[in-house]
Amino acid sequence: xxxxxxxxxxxxxxxxxxxxxxxxxxxxxxxxxxxxxxxxxxxxxxxxxxxxxxxxxxxxxxxxxxxxxxxxxxxxxxxxxxxxxxxxxxxxxxxxxxxxxxxxxxxxxxxxxxxxxxxxxxxxxxxxxxxxxxxxxxxxxxxxxxxxxxxxxxxxxxxxxxxxxxxxxxxxxxxxxxxxxxxxxxxxxxxxxxxxxxxxxxxxxxxxxxxxxxxxxxxxxxxxxxx
Amino acid sequence: xxxxxxxxxxxxxxxxxxxxxxxxxxxxxxxxxxxxxxxxxxxxxxxxxxxxxxxxxxxxxxxxxxxxxxxxxxxxxxxxxxxxxxxxxxxxxxxxxxxxxxxxxxxxxxxxxxxxxxxxxxxxxxxxxxxxxxxxxxxxxxxxxxxxxxxxxxxxxxxxxxxxxxxxxxxxxxxxxxxxxxxxxxxxxxxxxxxxxxxxxxxxxxxxxxxxxxxxxxxxxxxxxxxxx
Numbered sequence: 001x002x003x004x005x006x007x008x009x010x011x012x013x014x015x016x017x018x019x020x021x022x023x024x025x026x027x028x029x030x031x032x033x034x035x036x037x038x039x040x041x042x043x044x045x046x047x048x049x050x051x052x053x054x055x056x057x058x059x060x061x062x063x064x065x066x067x068x069x070x071x072x073x074x075x076x077x078x079x080x081x082x083x084x085x086x087x088x089x090x091x092x093x094x095x096x097x098x099x100x101x102x103x104x105x106x107x108x109x110x111x112x113x114x115x116x117x118x119x120x121x122x123x124x125x126x127x128x129x130x131x132x133x134x135x136x137x138x139x140x141x142x143x144x145x146x147x148x149x150x151x152x153x154x155x156x157x158x159x160x161x162x163x164x165x166x167x168x169x170x171x172x173x174x175x176x177x178x179x180x181x182x183x184x185x186x187x188x189x190x191x192x193x194x195x196x197x198x199x200x201x202x203x204x205x206x207x208x209x210x211x212x213x214x215x216x217x218x219x220x221x222x223x224x225x226x227x
Numbered sequence: 228x229x230x231x232x233x234x235x236x237x238x239x240x241x242x243x244x245x246x247x248x249x250x251x252x253x254x255x256x257x258x259x260x261x262x263x264x265x266x267x268x269x270x271x272x273x274x275x276x277x278x279x280x281x282x283x284x285x286x287x288x289x290x291x292x293x294x295x296x297x298x299x300x301x302x303x304x305x306x307x308x309x310x311x312x313x314x315x316x317x318x319x320x321x322x323x324x325x326x327x328x329x330x331x332x333x334x335x336x337x338x339x340x341x342x343x344x345x346x347x348x349x350x351x352x353x354x355x356x357x358x359x360x361x362x363x364x365x366x367x368x369x370x371x372x373x374x375x376x377x378x379x380x381x382x383x384x385x386x387x388x389x390x391x392x393x394x395x396x397x398x399x400x401x402x403x404x405x406x407x408x409x410x411x412x413x414x415x416x417x418x419x420x421x422x423x424x425x426x427x428x429x430x431x432x433x434x435x436x437x438x439x440x441x442x443x444x445x446x447x448x449x450x451x452x453x454x455x456x
Contacts, residue, residue, distance in 0.1 A: 007326065008327050011323060011326040011327055012327055015312075018314075018319070022314040022315075081308075082308055082309065082310055082312070086304060087304065087328070087375075089278065089279060090278050090299045090302065090304060091300075091328045092296060092300040092328065092329030093329060226279040226280070
């Protein structure tokens with residue numbers, strides 16, 4: 001075979017990114033929701049700056065988790081509704097890699113903006129620069145895990161109308177370890193004496209693990225859904 | 228020599244046996260026209276051949292195809308859904324399928340890839356290439372979906388009601404193109420209610436084996452299945 005390695009994956013990535021950026025793609029919805037969640041919390045908690053700074057990383061992480069869940073239900077459903085999924089199943093490309101590519105595009109369009117927005121929103125929560133950096137870094141390595149785990153839920157609920165809520169119920173328990181280690185790594189910047197490297201390493205491991213299990217499980221679910 | 232063999236195929240949909248014991252074979256350059264009333268399982272048969280619905284019993288083989296690839300990966304599925312993204316232009320839609328689908332060109336099949344511009348031109352929608360597909364009419368969207376079959380050569384065409392939403396002129400054009408595909412050594416399996424003058428072709432008429440399983444005359448539950456199945 002003289003073809004370059006995986007040119008089809010690049011084509012798919014480019015198309016997915018285009019689709020999410022154009023009208024109706026919904027790439028901006030997640031980051032707007034993130035903004036809304038994080039900005040209302042200081043109003044609810046009142047003007048206790050120390051409290052805000054202490055729970056800031058947790059708020060950012062929970063906001064990122066909810067914002068990620070928001071856009072996930074369309075990950076495969078949009079393709080199923082117009083028949084694209086059928087053709088992808090018979091395209092002769094490994095479905096696991098197709099799913100991984102779609103997740104990568106989805107993360108670039110919806111997850112990465114959350115990471116970029118996190119330092120700005122950190123200001124709202126009275127985070128110190130070090131804590132801001134820690135949260136941003138943990139979100140950078142942790143949000144791919146959320147997308148990849150969420151893909152399993154998206155694949156399982158692909159044939160359901162209004163599967164978004166069921167998706168959240170399925171995905172949230174699986175996302176809890178990511179949340180725990182993400183927040184505890186970020187907290188290391190706030191509380192003197194707490195370790196950073198151990199929870200951060202586990203967070204990285206969770207993302208890597210999700211990059212294997214997510215596409216395999218989603219592909220399996222999608223193959224059954226075409227019936 | 229390319230040959231599609233189906234032996235004793237049985238399909239269940241939603242816990243109901245659609246049909247069983249269906250056997251047929253199809254040589255390269257031949258068309259198989261599947262007829263039968265609504266709900267009899269024409270779409271299910273095509274979806275099974277496309278690898279989207281696993282058969283409950285029986286086997287499906289392709290002789291003379293590329294090894295290590297399933298019959299479905301030698302096939303184009305042209306169904307009720309167009310797989311066209313309204314946010315992308317007609318050309319972007321088509322270019323994606325050209326690069327994403329893996330072409331299948333076994334020896335007996337002499338089909339060749341058509342350039343995307345030429346394919347759109349051939350189907351009479353060349354002037355819409357730069358338009359977002361959202362602005363295309365139903366018939367134009369259908370023709371855009373059809374263009375996919377030409378930019379990525381594959382020998383088997385599975386066509387479910389290929390003439391729906393097409394006007395008389397496009398129907399005649401489609402027929403010519405389908406006939407060309409047969410001449411190049413491709414094969415076509417189509418479910419249709421309108422007679423298609425393809426040569427050489429055979430007709431496979433699906434009938435309910437058990438009169439009790441016959442779809443009801445008003446066709447209501449079964450026509451629903453046609454739409455959603």
